[in-house]
Amino acid sequence: MNNNLISKSVNTCAGCGLEIVIRLALNILGEKTIIVIPPGCAALFSGYSNETTISVPGFQCNLGNTAAVAGGIRAGLDMQGIEDVYVLGFAGDGATVDIGLQSLSGMLERNDKVIYICYDNEAYMNTGIQDSGSTPGNAITRTTPGGKLIAKKDILRIVESHNIPYIASASVAYIKDLRNKIERAKTVQGTSYIHVHTPCPTGWGFQPSQTIEVAKKAVQTAIFELYEIIDGEKKTNKTINNILPEKEYLEIQKRFKREE
Amino acid sequence: MKNKIHVLDGNSAAAEVIKLARVKVIAAYPITPISPTIEILSEMVDSGAMNARFIRVESEHTAISYIIGAQLTGVRATTATSSVGLALMHEVIGVASGCRLPIVMPIANRALVSPWSLWCDHQDSMAERDSGWIQFYAENVQEVVDLMIMAYNIAENSSVLLPVMVCFDGFLVSHSKQLVFLPEQKEVDAFLQEYKPKNLHLNTEKPLFINNLTSPEDFSEMRYQQEIAFENALRIIPQVQKKYFDQFERKYGLFEEYRTEDAKIIIICLGSMAGTVKYVVDKKRKEGLKVACIKITSFRPFPYLELTEKLNNIQTIGVIDRSAGLGAQLGSLALEIKSLININNQKFVNYIAGLGGRDITENTIENIFNDLKTSNIEPSKKWIDTSPNACKIRRIEVEK
Numbered sequence: 001m002n003n004n005l006i007s008k009s010v011n012t013c014a015g016c017g018l019e020i021v022i023r024l025a026l027n028i029l030g031e032k033t034i035i036v037i038p039p040g041c042a043a044l045f046s047g048y049s050n051e052t053t054i055s056v057p058g059f060q061c062n063l064g065n066t067a068a069v070a071g072g073i074r075a076g077l078d079m080q081g082i083e084d085v086y087v088l089g090f091a092g093d094g095a096t097v098d099i100g101l102q103s104l105s106g107m108l109e110r111n112d113k114v115i116y117i118c119y120d121n122e123a124y125m126n127t128g129i130q131d132s133g134s135t136p137g138n139a140i141t142r143t144t145p146g147g148k149l150i151a152k153k154d155i156l157r158i159v160e161s162h163n164i165p166y167i168a169s170a171s172v173a174y175i176k177d178l179r180n181k182i183e184r185a186k187t188v189q190g191t192s193y194i195h196v197h198t199p200c201p202t203g204w205g206f207q208p209s210q211t212i213e214v215a216k217k218a219v220q221t222a223i224f225e226l227y228e229i230i231d232g233e234k235k236t237n238k239t240i241n242n243i244l245p246e247k248e249y250l251e252i253q254k255r256f257k258r259e260e
Numbered sequence: 261m262k263n264k265i266h267v268l269d270g271n272s273a274a275a276e277v278i279k280l281a282r283v284k285v286i287a288a289y290p291i292t293p294i295s296p297t298i299e300i301l302s303e304m305v306d307s308g309a310m311n312a313r314f315i316r317v318e319s320e321h322t323a324i325s326y327i328i329g330a331q332l333t334g335v336r337a338t339t340a341t342s343s344v345g346l347a348l349m350h351e352v353i354g355v356a357s358g359c360r361l362p363i364v365m366p367i368a369n370r371a372l373v374s375p376w377s378l379w380c381d382h383q384d385s386m387a388e389r390d391s392g393w394i395q396f397y398a399e400n401v402q403e404v405v406d407l408m409i410m411a412y413n414i415a416e417n418s419s420v421l422l423p424v425m426v427c428f429d430g431f432l433v434s435h436s437k438q439l440v441f442l443p444e445q446k447e448v449d450a451f452l453q454e455y456k457p458k459n460l461h462l463n464t465e466k467p468l469f470i471n472n473l474t475s476p477e478d479f480s481e482m483r484y485q486q487e488i489a490f491e492n493a494l495r496i497i498p499q500v501q502k503k504y505f506d507q508f509e510r511k512y513g514l515f516e517e518y519r520t521e522d523a524k525i526i527i528i529c530l531g532s533m534a535g536t537v538k539y540v541v542d543k544k545r546k547e548g549l550k551v552a553c554i555k556i557t558s559f560r561p562f563p564y565l566e567l568t569e570k571l572n573n574i575q576t577i578g579v580i581d582r583s584a585g586l587g588a589q590l591g592s593l594a595l596e597i598k599s600l601i602n603i604n605n606q607k608f609v610n611y612i613a614g615l616g617g618r619d620i621t622e623n624t625i626e627n628i629f630n631d632l633k634t635s636n637i638e639p640s641k642k643w644i645d646t647s648p649n650a651c652k653i654r655r656i657e658v659e660k
Contacts, residue, residue: 032464036329039473049478052469057462059332060471062351065325068317072287072329072337073462075313079284079335085464103325106318 003027007053012044015208017172017198017215018119022090024175025117028182031056033086034077036070038063038095041126041200042119064099066091067107070114086186089116093134094124097155108162111190115182118155118193121200129203136223139255141203147258159193160229166192168228172199173215177226177237184228197224205254217249266442270404270433273440274366274426275300277408278338279310280448281364282455285330285337287315287323291345292378293430294368298340320345324352324365331361332462332470336412336455338363342430343370343384350388356423357392357486359471360459362415363423364408365393368434369531369582371616379617380430382531383583386592388425392486394493395560397530398428399516401438406510407557409448413500418458419492429532431617443508451507490561497558514563516555519545520570523552525632528597529580530556533613533620537580540625551629556593568600576607578632581641582614589640607637611644618645 005026012019018041026033035058037046045053046060061069070089077085089107096104096118107114123141124130131141133153140147159167166188168181178196185192199214201207206214218224219238223246226238250256268276275297278286286305288298304310317323320341327337341349346367356363367385371377385395394414396407404426411424428434443451460470474482494514501512518538520526527537534555544551554570556563571577579598581591590598594610601608611628614620624645631644647653 031467034333034462034464043473046469046472048473049475052472054469055467057464057467058469059329059462060469060473061325061329062355065321065352068322068325069329071315072285072326072331073333074329075285075287075315075326076330076333076335076337079313079330080333082333102318103322106322109318110315 003030005031005055006045010044010053012041013200013202013208015201015211016041017121017200017211018042018092020172020175021117021119021178021196021198024178025088025090025182026054026056028179029086029088029115029186032084033088034058034073035088035090036061036066036073038066038091038100039126040092040095041121042090042092043126063095065103066095066100067114067116068103070116071107071110071112074112074114087114089114091116091118092125093118093120093122094132097133097153105162108159108164108191108193111164113189114191115185116191116193118195119198120195121198121203122152123203125200125203140258141255156195163232164191164193165189165231166228168194169197169224169226170194171197171215171219171224171226173212173219174226174238181228203255206252210252214249214252217244217252220244221246221249223249264442264444265439267437268401268440268442269435269437270368270398270401270428271296271435272300273401273404273442274340274408275304276442277405279304280409280443280445281336281412281452283312283338284335285313285327286339287317287326287330287337288339289317289320289323289341289345291320291342293370293434294340294342294366297366320348321352324349324356327363328352328356328359328361331363332359332460334455334457334461334463338365340366342368343372346384346388347372353388353391353393355471358482360421360489361423362412362421364411364415365423365425366404366408367425367427368430369427370430377616380432381582381615381617382427385425385427386583389560389592392422393560394422394424394558396424396426396558397556398426398433399532399534399555400433401436402440402510404428404433405440405442406504406508406512409443409451410500410504410512412452414493414497416453416455416458417496417500420489420496421459422486422489422493427531432532441508441510447507451504494561494563512557514558514566516557517570518553518555520552520554522550523574524550525576525578525629526552526554526574527578527580527625527628528554528556528593530559530593531582533580533582536620536622537625540622540629544629549629559593562596564596564600567597571597571601574606576632577601578609578611578628580611580613580620580628584612584615585641591641594641603637607632609635609637610641612641613645620645
C-alpha cells in the first residue's frame with residue numbers, strides 16, 4: 001500500500017479487523033488529515049508515551065466525546081480558513097452507540113464536516129470483551145455469560161434520522177466497497193458516517209486467519225447489509241442472491257456457542 | 261486610562277471580554293444563572309459584531325470537548341457554565357489543563373444538587389479546585405471585566421499555559437447591574453497579543469499525536485510540569501496585574517487587603533461577600549474595633565507564602581466558606597488558611613455560610629465578628645447562619 005501513514009509494527013491482536021480499516025482510511029485520506037481516537041482498541045494506534053504509530057496529527061479524546069472534539073477541530077480550522085484538511089473521528093462501537101451517542105447526535109444534527117468511522121467489533125474489546133449496545137443478541141461476552149438477552153442497537157437507523165448527507169455501512173471483507181465509501185466521504189460537504197463491520201478473533205472466538213471469512217459470511221447470510229444513503233437515497237451495494245443460512249455465520253464463532 | 265463607563269451585569273461583562281479577546285469559537289449549553297452570557301455572545305456573532313463561530317451544543321460535556329478541539333487548532337475558544345454544568349464537564353476539565361490549553365472560562369457560581377438550588381454557593385468550582393485550572397474569584401462586575409482580561413494574558417504566558425476559571429457569584433454578580441469601566445478594543449489589543457499556540461497544536465505541517473496513553477515513567481513528570489506552571493503563575497500573575505494597572509489604573513493582587521494595617525481580628529473570604537465584609541469592617545472600625553478583611557482573588561494558585569507573612573501577627577482569624585466541605589474538618593478555604601498559621605498562638609474559626617443562595621448579610625458578618633471576639637478556638641466548622649431546628653426540617657417519619 002502506498003501512502004502508508006501508520007507504522008508497520010502495531011500490537012493489535014493477530015487477525016484484527018480494525019487494523020485493516022484504520023490503515024485503509026488514512027491511506028485514502030492522506031497526510032492532510034487530523035484524526036480523533038477515543039480510548040479503545042484503536043488507541044493502540046495513538047501509541048504509548050512518546051511514541052505513536054500515526055504520522056498525521058491526532059488527538060486521543062475521552063470515551064464519550066469523539067464527535068464533540070472532531071466538531072470543535074473543524075470549527076477551529078474553519079475560523080482560520082483552513083479547508084483542505086479532513087477531520088476523521090475513528091471510534092469503536094461502545095464509544096459510538098453507547099457513551100458517545102449524545103455527542104454523536106449533536107455533531108450529526110449540526111452536520112459538522114467530519115468523517116466519522118465506527119469500527120464495529122460488537123463489544124468493549126479493549127477492556128476485555130464486555131457487551132455493548134452493538135453486541136448482537138445471544139452473543140456471549142464477559143458481561144453476558146449466558147448470552148446477550150437484548151438485540152443489537154441499530155445505530156445506522158439512528159444516524160439516518162439525523163438526515164446527514166452521507167451514511168454507509170461497510171465490511172472489512174469488501175475492501176473495494178469500503179474504499180469507494182471513504183473516497184465518497186471525502187467529497188461530502190457535511191458529516192459522513194461510515195459503519196464498518198469489523199470481526200474480532202479475540203472477542204468472537206475464531207482463528208485470526210478467518211477474519212475476512214467471518215466478515216464475508218455476515219454479509220452473505222444477510223445479517224449485515226452493505227448499503228449507503230446519499231442525500232437520503234438508499235442504495236444497496238451488495239445484493240445477495242443466495243442468502244446463506246444464518247448458522248453458517250454463527251457457528252464459526254465461539255461467542256454464539258453455550259457450553260453445555 | 262480609565263475607559264468608558266458602562267452599565268453591565270456579570271454575565272454581560274463576561275461576554276464583552278470574550279468579544280474583546282477576539283475568541284473565535286464559542287460552544288455553550290444554557291444553564292442558570294450564566295445563560296445570558298451565551299445569549300449575548302450568540303447575538304454578537306449573529307449581528308457580525310464578533311467574528312466567531314457560536315454553537316449551542318447538546319451538553320456541557322460536549323461544550324468543553326468542542327472548545328478543546330477548536331483551541332488545539334490554534335484559536336481562542338471558550339464556553340461558560342455553572343453548577344451541574346461544570347460538574348458534567350469534570351471528566352474533560354482535566355484534559356484542558358493536562359494539554360496545557362490556555363482556555364479562559366467564566367463560571368457563575370451556583371450550588372450543586374442535591375437538593376436542587378438555582379442560587380449561589382461555591383461548591384461547583386471548589387469541586388474543581390485541584391483540576392489544574394487557575395481559579396480567580398471576582399467580587400463584583402468590575403472584577404469580572406478585569407480578571408477576565410488579565411486571565412488571557414496570564415493563561416497564555418509561555419511559562420504558565422494553564423486554563424483559567426473566572427468565578428463570580430451567581431445572581432449576586434451575574435445578574436447585578438453595576439457601573440463598570442470597560443476597555444475599548446484597541447486597548448485590549450494592546451494588552452493581549454494575537455493568539456498563537458505555544459505548546460500542543462494540531463497542524464498537518466507539523467504532525468503531533470496529542471494525549472495518548474502515558475507510562476508511569478512519564479506521568480508524574482507531566483503532573484510536575486503542571487505544578488511548576490502554578491508556581492510560575494504565582495510570579496506571573498502579579499507581573500500581569502502590574503502591567504494592567506499601568507495601562508488601566510485598576511490595582512489587583514493575588515489577594516486584597518482591606519484595612520489590615522493594625523488589625524487584630526480579620527475575616528478571610530472570597531467572592532461577592534467581600535463587599536459586605538468590608539462594609540461591616542468600616543462600621544466596626546468606627547466603633548474602635550481593629551478589624552479587617554482579606555479577600556482571596558487567586559484561589560489557585562493559592563498565595564500561601566505572601567499570606568503566611570500577612571497572617572503572622574494577626575491574633576484572630578475567621579474564614580468564611582460558601583461551600584460545606586462535607587466530611588472535612590474545615591471548608592476548602594479554611595483548610596488552606598489553617599495550614600499557614602500557628603494554631604497554638606492564633607485564634608482560628610471557620611464559618612460556613614451562604615449556601616444555596618442564602619444571603620450573607622451585614623447581620624451575618626456582624627455575628628461573625630462578635631463570635632470571633634468572644635469564642636474560643638473552634639476545631640471544626642461553625643454553621644453561622646443555620647436555623648436552630650436544622651435537623652428537624654423536612655423530616656420524614658419512617659414507620660418502624
